[in-house]
Structures are given as C-alpha cells and as structure tokens.
Amino acid sequence: MKNAYIWIGGIALVLASATDVLAVVGRHIGVPLRGSIELVQAFILVAGGIALIIATHAGSHARVHILADRMSPPWKARVERVAAALSALLICAFLAGGLWIAADLWGSQEVSELLHLPYRVLRIICNVCLLLVLLAWLRKVLGRERP
C-alpha cells in the first residue's frame, strides 16, 4: 500500500511539472495551454493529500523534542499516544468541515472556470485523503503503529 501511495503521489507531481512546462513552452511559442493552472491544482491536490498520508505513516511530523527526549520510555510512549489522539482530533475537524462543505455544495454543479473540472470530485479526493490520514493517526492511538 505504501508503495502505491508513493507512486501515485510521485506521478501526480510529475504530471503537475509536465503540465506547467508545457504551459511555459506554449506561452513562449504562442500556443497557450488553456486551463493549465486548473490541471496543476488537481495534480497538486493528489500529491499533497498523499504527502500528508505518507508523512503520518512515517511519523515524520515536526515536533519540539525538548521535553519528550528527557522522559522515560513508558512516559514517552504515553505522551506520544496522547499526541496521536490530538492529531486525530484535528484531522477529524478538517474532515468534518470538508464533508460539511461537500454536502452543502453537492448539487451546485461547482466546476472550474476554464476546463470545467468538477469540484465535487476534487472535494471527494480531498476528503478521502483526510480520512486516510485520520485512520493513520488512529492506528497510532491504538498502538498498531509507532507514533
């Protein structure tokens, strides 16, 4: 699964890069690529969402170690579990807000300006990524993964 995340996120980055390069070249040779920014936004959403999942699974979120590094291992494990629970709570808030807006705008046919990319799909991708981040944090709370 982890490999799948890495390849999907990486390919999304490559596609974002390729789209921007084509847009720059097109602009300079007089063949502008319409809506390139909208495409890049969609690729960046996929890459960014997956980056959050990977960083959470890898336990690489930035933190201040000044106190945690001086604790005994059992206390450190407890504190890390509490931190994981707080993290899950925050992601829950982001997800709840995301779902709320998605539900409110579900029937509004919200699309991007030039390419008419359906925002509904982008919101689903965003919320699925947040859900996977939430699950990753919950695994740490339950002790199935190192926080």
Add this chain to the structure above:
Amino acid sequence: MMATPGTGLIGIAILLALLVAGTPIGVALGLVGVGGLVLVLGLEPALIKAGVVAFDTLTRYELGTLPLFMLIAQLLFAADASRDLFDAAAKFVGHRRGGLALASVGGCAGFGAINGSSLATTATIGMVALPEMRRRGYSDALATGTVAAGGTLGQMIPPSGALIVFGIIAEQSIGQLFTAAIIPGITQALFYLAVIWLLVLWRPSIAPRSERAPWPERLRAIGRVSDMLLLMLFVIGAIALGWMSPSEAASVGAAGSFAIIIWRRRLTMAVLHKAFADTLRTSGMILMVVLGALVFSVFIGVTGVANLIADGVSGLGLGPVPTLILIALLLLVLGSVLDGLGLMLLTTPILLPIVEGLGMSPIWFGIFIIRAMEIGFVHPPLGLNLYVIHEVTPDVPIRKIFKGVVAFLLSDLVHLLLLILFPVIVMGLPQWLAQ
C-alpha cells in the same frame, strides 16, 4: 466566549504548552486554532473554516512549488550533486590555507540553491566535506563549525522551503521573496568566508595547506557541476526577472533535473522511488504545519491579539530600529526552544502587523524572520545543525562543535543587525528589478 485579545493570549499559552509536550507543531497550531474558533465563533463556523482551509490549501497552485523544488533536490542529490559541488569548490581553493573550509561554504551555497533546507544541506555537505577536512589535518572545531553554519545557507539562498511557506502563510509573492533573499544569501556566505579567513589568519595551524589541483582537473570538476549550476541559475534568474512564476520555474527545474539524471545514467526505479518517497514525506510534514498555521492565524486575527501587541509595542515609543532589535531578540530567545518552522509560523501572525506598523515591508520581514530562524539552527540549546554534524562525526564532542560555531554565530548576529539597519540589502534587488 467573546473574541478578545485575552482569549488569543490564552490560546498562545496553550499552544506553547502543547508544543513543549511534544505535540506535532502543525497539530498544536491547528488544534488551538480550531478549538479557539469553536469557542469564539461556534462549532459550525469553526468546522467550515477548517474544511475551507484544508481544501483551499491542498488545491493551491503556489503550493506545488514546495514539493517540486524538493523533487529537484532529491533528483540532483541522486546525481551526486553535493559531492560534485564540494569537489569543484575544493579544486579551486582547496590548496589555500583554510581553502577546504571556504570550499565547504561554497558547496553549502551551491547545494542550498538546489535544496532549500538547512538540515539537508548540513547533512549532505557534512558527509562529503568533513572527512576530507579532517583527513587533511583541519581542526575539528573549524571543520564542524564551518559546515554547521554553512548549512544554514540552504534556508536563505533561493529556492528556499521556508520562504515558500512564509509566502503562503503571509500571502506574499514567493517570487519577490526569492529575489529579496539573493543579496542577503550572498552577503551571509561572504561573512562566513571572512570569518574563516580571519580564524586562519589568527591561528594558521587549524587549517593546513593542501596540494594545488592542476587546471585540467579544475576544469573537469567545473564541467561536472555546470549542468546543475546552469539549471539552478536559470530557475532563480527566471523567477527574479519575471519570466516564470515560482511554480512554473519549479516545474521547469524538475524537468531539467530529470534530464540531468537521465543524461548521467543515474535514473533507476529505485532512485525514482526514493526521490518520490523523500519528497512526499517532507512535503507532507511541511503541509501539516502550513494547514495548522493557517487555521491558527485565522484565530489570532479574530481575537485581535496581534493588534493588542502591536499597540503595546508602538506605545513604548521606541522607534523602528530598537523595536526591530527587540523583535530579533525575542525570536532568538524563542528559537532556543522552538524549531525554525514552528517559530516562523507561531510568530508571523503576531509580529507581521507590528513590523508593517513600523513601515517595513512584509517581504523584508520574511527575510528577517528566516535569518533569525537560521541562527536558531546553530545556537544552543536547540541548534539542530550542530546535532546533525554530531551524527555525521560522532567522535567529535558536541561541546567542540558548539565552540567551532561561535565565531560564525557572532557574524550571524552582525549580519542580522545589518539587515535591520540597512533594509536596502533585502529590498534593493526586488525594487531595482521592478523598475
């Protein structure tokens, strides 16, 4: 609960407690932000704001700049950029007394232009330069201090990850920030070169001379880095001259890095997988902090605590320069306990209005706060770069690394003071290019 500055101050106190307790920085910022908004605005507006911030940030075009510049660094790292850059600099100045230390600063500046991270620059140049300097009889203090200080150039020399994050948080042009960082980055490197020169002049035994590389060897070494240097010069130049937006320049840079790594026959599935994995992991870490900081800054804005502090500071009637020196001292003290990104994201929503009230540009503030952040990377007790160096050379006691960095730290403080006294060092280039 009412949205008062008092609520904001309580929020900041809770945030500091969460940070010290080891809660991830982004989570602590976000929790205080969302929790505070729930209290002052109610559950529904707070959750909707959180949802809006998450979606808007993840689909933000400028955000692509960050992972793409990281991808460039990962790809060029796989192409042996750090070794080649140090080697090229060493071939030119390595025979002079202290030459390898000068080459290390040059390598850090060059790798900083590819990388954008202080810790990564310190680690990669450290792995290449430290064994070489120690083999040639350089003192441990000079060798480790040089690389620890030189590594901070990664944060300042564009493209810089910290500048991108500041641009997103403070809603400032990333292109202008990159342009504004060029002169401070160059002057910072020159300060380090001057420190090495003075140290070696004072105690020549700490850095013996080495053999001189013949010109054909020097030219071969330059040839090995020319493609990377030209690519990064083009990327930074295109942003400074307004030919491309930072996001476009990052994309062109990533495409160029792919071309270089293919040309050098280094592109394998394993290399690509590692480059993607490292890029995504670091981007995810920074993205979490950005998400938290954006919600936190909404909370700080709603409570009006930034205005209260700004009024308090202007009420002191100190004038711009003493106030900015006071802010610099505050940042240096906070930098002793908070890591660089946390320091920037916690203080930007509070300090930016104060600095703007003093008539300074937000672009100047971005460079100023990143310069202060960099100093936090080398001053005790946190000094993350020092610990990175200690991991690279475990047999050198951390005390000796601290000792080695003191002279560079003093030059950092002088440089920071100069940025305050002469804002033109920061704003001169962007203003000149805008004309």
